[in-house]
Amino acid sequence: MLFCSDKSFLFCFLCLSTSFSDSSVSVYFKRKTNLYFRREIAVIPDYVLSLTECAMKCVCKNKCVSFFYNHLDFCCQLGGKTYVSFADSSTDPWKYYERQMTNVASFKLVSMSSEWNPPHHSPSYAVDDQVLNTLNGAKCACTQNDFTPWMVIDLENTFDVNYVTLFNRIDTLGERLQQVTVYLGEDSGSFSVTCGTFTGPGENAEVIHIVCNKPATGRFVKIQMNNFQRNRYLTLCEIRILV
Incomplete structure (x- = not known):
């Protein structure tokens, strides 16, 4: 079962069944808005049906913690490099999502x-x-x-x-x-x-x-x-x- 929301917070719940055991994985992604991010444009993205499918691809990929999603062209990019950008890219259709976790390094x-x-x-x-x-x-x-x-x-x-x-x-x-x-x-x-x-x-x-x-x-x-x-x-x- 998988559910995702198209808002800033994205929730994915994926039930996995293997020949060894039954297990479940809960994954939260969040669209990052405190900084602008840009992708490595040399990487060819995948066409997907929705943000949900893009998130699903990341959940199922080993060590994937972030992705870019293009909501106009329905494209998903898991690979490639990520850069922080200081240009206003709020109108860019490519949005950056990252695993929703707690940063415990702040001010330590x-x-x-x-x-x-x-x-x-x-x-x-x-x-x-x-x-x-x-x-x-x-x-x-x-x-x-x-x-x-x-x-x-x-x-x-x-x-x-x-x-x-x-x-x-x-x-x-x-x-x-x-x-x-x-x-x-x-x-x-x-x-x-x-x-x-x-x-x-x-x-x-x-x-x-x-x-x-x-x-x-x-x-x-x-x-x-x-x-x-x-x-x-x-x-x-x-x-x-x-x-």
Whole structure:
């Protein structure tokens, strides 16, 4: 059984039956309106009958947490890159939907391997619930050129993490973000669980969802860049931990 609403909130309930067991999955999507998002136009979308069918495709696809839907042409895009946009795209028929979950990283304590040009790139900018288009990556958290730069967020409680969203630098040098791994741990000195990775290289204003391998439980989340080339600056304009 599947039901979806065409409003900002989208509810999908999918009953699954396999040869091993009977199970059900409840999934909520929400049309994101606090920021504008644009899709990778090089990807060919699928034709669907409705928003419901597009949501169904995402529910049934492994590690799908978001999609674009065109309500005029009945098109659905699950793959491709996602970018945050600062142009008013309210009239664009392509609307962005994402899993409705709770961001537990907001305004939590963040530590970094180092800090570039303080206070313009303080760690707190990574969890201030703002994604800003600024010159020189200002008001984005940024490390110095460390060997393996990292950021650690203390969630203050232990959570089952579903996915981690990284907002790359907006203006330039987005390609620096590569070979990123997200770890989880019960204390700030030990990260025994690997959520997932992003190979990259990233692009300017790219929004990256790293969907955790299950189980992924921890209080501390570490984002580390294992890029052993030059320009090993880890710059993130926002980090969201979704549970």
